[in-house]
Amino acid sequence: MKVQIDSERCHGHGRCYDLAPGLFGEDDEGYGRVLGGGAVPDGQEPGARLAASNCPERAIEVVNGAAR
């Protein structure tokens, strides 16, 4: 599983790095950024989904790659 942020849509609400700090961080202006290239380590999938489902701007995409 991977996560990505659409930077056009992100306005820095910060819900992603509040809810899944292992997967997302803030930049110097508070916009969200993915950590570790967006790869979701095993076991952190619920955090990825939680962040995506709480983004007011729908800026987070969860890509179900070759998760397993």
Next chain:
Amino acid sequence: MSGDERFGMEVEESRENRVFGTVSEIVTGPVSDWATDFSHVDPVWAADPYPIQDELRQRCPIAHTSRFGGVWLPTRYEDVAAIAYDTERFSSRAIIVSNVRPPRELAPVGAVPPISSDPPFHHDARKLLLPAFTKSAVARQEAATREFCHALIDSFEGRDVVDAAFEYAQHIPMRVISHMLGFPPEDGPQFREFIENALESVNRPPEERAEGFAQLSDYLLAQIRDHVDHPRDDLTSYLIDAELYGRKLEPAHVIGTITLLLIAGIDTTWSAIGASLWHLAKTPRDRERLVAEPELLPTAIEEFLRAYAPVTMARLVKEDMSWNGVDMKADDWILLSFPAANRDPAQFDRAGEVVIDREVNRHAAFGLGIHRCVGSHLARMELRVALEVWLSRIPVFSLADPAAVTWAASQVRGPRSLPLRIGAV
């Protein structure tokens, strides 16, 4: 003296010469019909706007009033979001509905940048503020905020009933923002008058309101001049020194932005803290659960922000147009009701209920799009600390007199009087 001439006598003179804008007739009196004659400053609306909004959403999703020279009120999430995202057709040149529309020449900066600014200027003015308001930047205020909340509760020693809005909620954001701006903490009562004038007295004669704004501006100018003479590590000195397009900011920009930080930083968070405590005081089940499961608080806070979103913004229609079935005219106001959007059943399950462990919560309490509240991380920190401290110190509380609770009637809604019985119930 540092030789900064921007804040000399000319600032006052330029204010005297400012063009007032278009003035509309003041209309007061009871609302005849909420779909065609609504008033967001009506006491019925202030006391409980949600049933009115719910009914409008079903029957007439975009309500209208000719008060304030003409205002539209969309009540569906979809419409509120569409307008928030559409900066081409809706201007932020004024964001508080009143009987004065500022002149068009005020765009794209507006009186209180960046909230009153339109693109492309908006982006650059906002960028100046963002680093000071990130989650990690505001975390530096947390320890002092917590200490202050404890001190407020210490002062309740020996009392059975306290006013949680007046004696607790309002003081927290006042103290935090005055500290960040570098203003004397004892000036809080003055801030309350400035806020009342800016946000709540929108139906007073425009000349009277202009006088209130002039007083605020005089106060800020005195603070700014003191900072010019004695620079320090705070937001006021930062804005005095800040540059845009290779030069220092216009004096009106500095004063306008500080006005924004002061007004928007206080009333809003005060309202959110008060509304959350009001909910918990009348809902023992939720209060007991948060006392037992403090780790649930951040999730509950998002639900309080959804259900009791304090802030409604405004826009001005740029040109005549037909929009989602209504004929909007240039310079019509739009009330951008994030509270109404947040209770739209098309967007939220159990929209009318407060579900403190709601997992999916894309609420719009802090707005949507480019004008997302710059202070949202600060507000969340203050709200969390205020509730954590209250619940740890006063785990048992209830409404002392439900009929004595009063709510601000304006675009920022929250309890202004909230008598709570604390301790033994």
